Amino acid sequence: MTSIPAALVSKPTRVLPGDFAVWLFILAELSVFALLFILYAITRARFPEMFAQGQENVSINAGLGNTLALLSSSYFVVFAQQALSKGKVKKTLLGLALAIVSACVYLTIKSYEYQHIIELGFGLSSNDFYFFYFALTAFHMLHVLLGMLVLLLLGVQVARKAYHAQQMNEFESGACYWHMVDLLWLVLFPLVYVLHP
């Protein structure tokens, strides 16, 4: 039996899901957040007592709820993407709708969380901890809101049958943006809610 020369064996093609431009945007977003995360960690190391006191007023249960809601939302987006690749429009729309509902759960928890902290008398300018807490979480929440809008627009396009198994680039771009929002929260959750000085 003759063996095929290694040079002739075709390697699996490595493909980046979604648009290249979206990935540049994702990279820029990750860089900005990385800077904020590092600044938070350095400031926490400089003022451990201030951060310890501040974190006592931040509910770990709220952070946990936020994380579970965003992870679920990401799962439903994958569910929708898999359904779309099989041409199942109703199942795709169901996945997107559940992803948006999960994001709404995140927003509800976040609004209760902010209300609680504001009622305690703390705000953006109270001290360094609250500055970072509000700056990081509110900036992230803006990304969630933008992501929800993207999911909604993807839903409209799916309903119009604009996508199919060979034409999913736009859908993949939106999905990757949404997963990036989730990835950022995966870092934010331990940093702000779980790890106390």
Added chain:
Amino acid sequence: MSQNLSILLLWLLLMVLTAITAVFAESYSATVGLVALVLSVTVVKAKVLVDSFMGLKNAPLMWRGLLLAYVPVIGLIVTLTYLF
């Protein structure tokens, strides 16, 4: 195993890891060891998200590498700030 089932199981894994992290951190004070452990679990969660949810497992190595390195690099810097 079907793709749908494997994604469902990975989602459940992410949920369980998140809950364990929160319970663990509530029970113990933040030593450097605990910080490293919590951030290691976060690295595992990020790998699942990047490879299976984002679908970068078969993406060009540079992009996959950048995304996979993101959480470990930040985790390492955060752990170092607990040392000094």
